Amino acid sequence: MLPIILSGGSGTRLWPMSRSSFPKQFLSLNSNQTMLQETVLRLGNVEEVAVICNEDHRFLVAEQMRSIHQKCSILLEPVGRNTAPAIAIAAIEAAKAGKENEALLVLSSDHVIKDTDAFKKAISAAEPLVAEGNLVTFGIVPNKPEVGYGYIKAGSSVGEYGFAVAEFVEKPNAETAQEYLDSGSYYWNSGMFMFTAKRYLEELKAYRPDILAACEAAMAETQSDLDFVRVDKDAFTNCPDESVDYAVMEKTDKAVVIPLDAGWSDVGSWSALWEIKDKDINGNVFEGDVIAHSTNNSMVVSNERLVATLGVDDLIVVDTKDALMVAHKDAIQDVKQLVNSIKDAGREEHKVHREVYRPWGKYDSIDNGARYQVKRITVKPGEKLSVQMHHHRAEHWIVVSGTASVTCGENTFLLSENQSTYIPLGEVHCLENPGKVELELIEVQSGSYLGEDDIVRFVDQYGRA
Secondary structure, three states: OEEEOOOOOHHHHHHOOOOOOHHHHHOOOOOOOOOHHHHHHHOOOOOOOEEEEOOOOOOOHHHHHHHHOOOOOEEEOOOOOHHHHHHHHHHHHHHOOOOOOOEEEEEEEOOOOOHHHHHHHHHHHHHHHHOOEEEEEEEEOOOOOOOOOEEEEEEEEEEEEEEEEEEEOOOHHHHHHHHHHHOEEEEEEEEEEEEEHHHHHHHHHHHHHHHHHHHHHHHHEEEEOEEEEEEEEEHOOOOOOHHHHHHHOOOOOOOEEEOOOOOOOOOOOOHHHHHHHHOOOOOOEEHHHHHHHHEEEEEEOOOOOOOEHHHHEEEEEEOOOOOOOEEEEEHHHHHHHHHHHHOOOOOOOOOOOOOEOOOOOOEEOOOOOOOOEEEEEEOOOOOOOOOEEEOOOOEEEEEOOEEEEEEEOOOOEEEOOOEEEEEEEOOEEEEEEEOOOEEEEEEEEEEEEOOOOOEEEEEEOOOOO
């Protein structure tokens, strides 16, 4: 079995924690592990996984897989084209590796599943059905009349645990959702699937040959770069945007649903996260530095500073380094409207955090003004920033801890704690951590333009030059 992890989402509904450059699958929302790491770890000991993500997230995926010691191949989508093409390029890659008859277990990277044993039993139940040529989906046993999910209607029995898919239905209204729940024949559509690469590609050829042709063209010109496989951008961009449900599962006569009752949630909103969290006697979930009085059925998350609440009910309060959101739980589904307003205002808080992760470490923009910016930079042991220069800014570096190897023009030298150096405007320079502990330094930038796009890279070990 080869797990295929879809990791292309932007997680807008969990703003301000989740942002397009660092979406929810890379956050630790349910445990000490990130949601992507949880997705892999609940599978147990698997030899290899394949993760499909976009170019901007490639180093996040690689680092998070490395930290849990998981062998991983990473397929990079040049643009988002929904789940049918994403699964197709993974199936084509598997077939190229001689794994066309191997079961592909397609999972989202940002789901919570509390009962791992029940999840594994459902996978085991799917294996013989997949071997017989069926395309299996996992239907969540509903526990309430949910209007936020699509549903799957079960038909006649297939094998010991499965049912033929009678119908996929769109998100219902409240009355219809109650009817579905009462009937016992409907399941929530989880977006998890299992089939062989060969069968999926056969069905895609039968029902959406245009998608298959575009994906085959994209995979004919792949490029390997470090741990990443890049598909041809032009060919993939021309691929239709379509979900696997519409492209294949709703059309094939080999669709089978296996019921799954495992404490599943897609964590699609802050209220959904509040529902799955352990609560105090007043129904509250508090994370971080929080003091509350006369507060009920609320969720308060503080990343850095003290957050205090008094005399409030049913609120979601999320405080990050650069944004604070206060919302009523009944309105939390409209977070996207806030994000759209931020975009329309030309701001950046929908896209990046104040603290930004890079393959070499991270930086935190701790202060800024009209002609200056101050960053706290952390470089991991053995890592190196690109050899670069800037047209519009000069920089001062002050080492706080660790050892820095600095290249400035023709000179290379070491700096230790409390030592500093100056990088003139236009000078080619580089920063490296040659030590065994993290390097932390303060960077003070000054100049007429301080944007991140004022970087000319000459040499970069991460392929960004």
